[in-house]
Amino acid sequence: NAGVTQTPKFRVLKTGQSMTLLCAQDMNHEYMYWYRQDPGMGLRLIHYSVGEGTTAKGEVPDGYNVSRLKKQNFLLGLESAAPSQTSVYFCASSYTVKVYGPGGYTFGSGTRLTVV
Amino acid sequence: DQQVKQNSPSLSVQEGRISILNCDYTNSMFDYFLWYKKYPAEGPTFLISISSIKDKNEDGRFTVFLNKSAKHLSLHIVPSQPGDSAVYFCAASAGYSSASKIIFGSGTRLSIRP
Numbered sequence: 001n002a003g004v005t006q007t008p009k010f011r012v013l014k015t016g017q018s019m020t021l022l023c024a025q026d027m028n029h030e031y032m033y034w035y036r037q038d039p040g041m042g043l044r045l046i047h048y049s050v051g052e053g054t055t056a057k058g059e060v061p062d063g064y065n066v067s068r069l070k071k072q073n074f075l076l077g078l079e080s081a082a083p084s085q086t087s088v089y090f091c092a093s094s095y096t097v098k099v100y101g102p103g104g105y106t107f108g109s110g111t112r113l114t115v116v
Numbered sequence: 117d118q119q120v121k122q123n124s125p126s127l128s129v130q131e132g133r134i135s136i137l138n139c140d141y142t143n144s145m146f147d148y149f150l151w152y153k154k155y156p157a158e159g160p161t162f163l164i165s166i167s168s169i170k171d172k173n174e175d176g177r178f179t180v181f182l183n184k185s186a187k188h189l190s191l192h193i194v195p196s197q198p199g200d201s202a203v204y205f206c207a208a209s210a211g212y213s214s215a216s217k218i219i220f221g222s223g224t225r226l227s228i229r230p
Contacts, residue, residue, distance in 0.1 A: 004159070035220075042120070042205060042220035043160070090159050107159025 002026050006091050006108035013081045013115045021076040021111050023091030031094045032074035033058075033105070034066065036087040043090060049074055081115045088112050119143045120208050122221035130229055135193040137224050139206030142187065146208040146219075151180060151191050154203045154223070163204070164191070193226075201228045 004025045013019055023032065033048040045058030049068040063085060065077045074093075078085060091108040121140045129135045137151075147168040152160035166173040166180045166189070173180050179192045193200055206221040 040125075040222050042118075042122075042222040043207075044220070045218070092159070105160075105162065107161070109157060109159050 004091055004093055004106050004108035006089075006111050008111060009109070010112050011114070013078075013113065015081060015083060015115060017081050018077070018079050019081065019113075020078075021089055021091075021113075023074045023076070023093075023108060025072055025074075025091075025093040025106070027093060027095075027106065028071070029093035029095050029106070030071075032068065033092045033094075034064070034074065034076045035090045035092065036060065037090060037110075038087050046076065046089075081113075083115045086113060086115045118222070119146075120206055120219045120221040122204075122206055122224050124224050125222070126225040126227070128227045128229055129196050131198060132195045135191075135196045135200065135226055135228070137191040137193075137204050137206075137226065139189050139191075139221055140187060141189075141208050141219075143208070143210070143219070144187070145210040148209040149180070149182060149189050150207040150209070150218075151178075152205040152207060152220075154205065160205055196226075196228045198228050198230070201226060 007022045030051050034046040035043040037043045044060045046064050047058050047061055047066040049055045052071040055066045067075045089111045092105045094105050119142050150165040151163040153163045154160040164175050164178050164180050166182050171182050182189045203223045203225050205223045207218050209218045
């Protein structure tokens, strides 16, 4: 009963390095999302996917790329990390785009990324 | 410019009393509102929601009130319990099925003291 699993949980990067955050869900959800959480800013949508092979930009997509090659996985990539990308990243998934309650969003536990 | 504002970063309430968390929004297109709860080292979990056609929704100890004219909503927790200590996010959506349009507030950290 894993739900949404994010790896890694913590990472420290040097400016200019690249990395990929992995999100995996075992609920057969169609929709997957990447959010970032910053102090005083709440959660902001980076990219999302409405199905395997499709992705779309959210509120703050610059500096990130995503891929959804398999239905259960949604990858978030940072090609050249910057200190402004220091944040906590949350992945979420859902059956539909319904945003509330049962059948709504299931969030992972987060990845804390520090870029120095 | 934040469209969903939670102006109180933190709130401390005695166990057994009422906790009231407030949220203001600026976008008149929002018609669906949600509260999420988040414990440390965990992801947010859905708590309660309300559609703009209602002004109140209850679920056990949790009640959400919506004042559309004031663009204000609040979450009431009665009675407050130690397990309610968490960060609460207010969120709003233009439509209950719009993945790209959920806007979250910055959160309020609720602490329930014995």
